Amino acid sequence: MASLLVRAPAALRSGIQKMSLRAASTDFKTLKVHKPAPFVYNVELNRPDKRNAMNGAMWDEIPRCFTEISQDPDCRVVVLSGAGAMFTAGLDLAEQAAVLMSFNDESDPSRKFVKLRDIVARYQFTFTAIEKCPKPVIAAVHSACIGAGTSLITACDIRYCSEDAWFSIKEVNVGICADVGVLQRIHRVVGNGSVINEWALTGRKFDSKEALREGLVSRVLKDRDELMKASLDMAKLIASQSPVAVQGTKVNLAYSRSHSVDESLDYQAIWNACNLQTEDLTTAAAAIISKDPEPPVFSKL
Template sequence: MSTVADTNIPQLETLKIDLAGKVATVTLNRPDKANAMNWAMWQDIRSAMQWADRTPEARVVVLQGEGKHFTSGIDLQMMMGLQAQIKDDCDGRSREKLRQLVLELQDTLSSIERCRKPVLAAIHGGCVGGGVDLISCTDMRYCSADAYFTIKEIDIGMVADVGTLQRLPKLIGNQGIVREMAFTGRKVLADEAQRIGLVNQVFDSREALYAGVRELAELVAAKSPLSIRGTKEMLNYTRDHSVADGLNYIATWNAAMLMSGDLMTAMMANMSKQTPEFKD
């Protein structure tokens, strides 16, 4: 059931967006194509993340998939059409067009990281190829017991190029496992995904997955939105910088943001043993 921001929710070709109780649910919606990521879906993902970022009422985003699978990855018809899309009499210009296209796809997924709100992935069934790139950008990942993950690009004769090889080693922290997945394209089942740290938790069923992730999302949504946004900013920055750089940045951030209305609200609520209510 959507709420106050109904009129602001974009109507997208390949995604469904719902907003209820401060939690936005973004659903990949090409079930007849196993949610294969065609060109429209890449653009829609960026649009959805930009909408979530600028919509105060959306404090947390849950990303899920309609149908049998979370996503089968990049649409092969889209891949087959690339040649016509980059065609040019000049080979150098053709290569430049291809590079720009790859950068465009990378930017789509990076929009998930740029979104100031936490994004939780709820994964069921297959999460294949580009799907691994997609979830690698999210803040937390959860799956049902039937889920599996595979870096499928190796099986179509290409190098994964939109984020998996850059982000997954930092998520899992085990170069050997990441390289094994990337070199073999083998399936990683749900229990192994949890063991290696790819997902936080495995739920028995899809229904339990959605209920559990919703509960977690609502827990996050109840916290100070300003503090949640700052925490995501710090975690993303620190991942890619030294400890010293991260400490310097948080000192500057809190010099600007610490003395907020949220701080006073939280302190007063704690003193009176009440639940704080924060401004969006």
């Protein structure tokens, strides 16, 4: 949690520190949050009339939501989906054009630079909050996932999609360089640097089959209903595990992506020197020894 607050832009930190500890769908204008299974939350992008385009409110509400979830002992796993006809059309271009136009009255290039940098940093933190959330996040993508949407899903831990899903790193087609995370994270997701460059330099569409083949997603389901069922089944399976072990695993996987093997091993040793003392180890071992068909019950974390 501390790392989230430290990395958040200053304007956002005060809002995070004051918010409540329970996610509720009524708290947000652009997101819908509900609990489809014990310890599983579904966070839904909820601007279906705008194809879930990411406006200013959504850029603010996503990090608020996921920071709140980070602190919520009733949540162990998140399924992230989109309401309506598509997952997301990406950046709300009409609103963003108005934001950029508002800087035209600023004559000093340095002051204009500071304002634009702060906006980009705030948008970047939106998806970093998903990556830093200790609860695993499963992206469930149906239909289109465009531009900033592709940045969003690369910050998630597991990515599923429906057969009709398609993707695009669209920014180059509208004259900008993608700047909210996809260029920085996708190399850790997709192993083929040539195809990454092709996607990013052309903005071309690629379908679910190509996304699966290149490793952007790990499963393709027939339709949206099967997609949500598979995502929920995976979330329930993860939620049935020790929350100490699951959250520790996510944190250490994330740490290892930006550190050497030796540094990561040292970090893991310190982490487990604490977490091997957990009661969950005894609970899990007892369930294995007893061969109980029911999964063990772990305390909230």
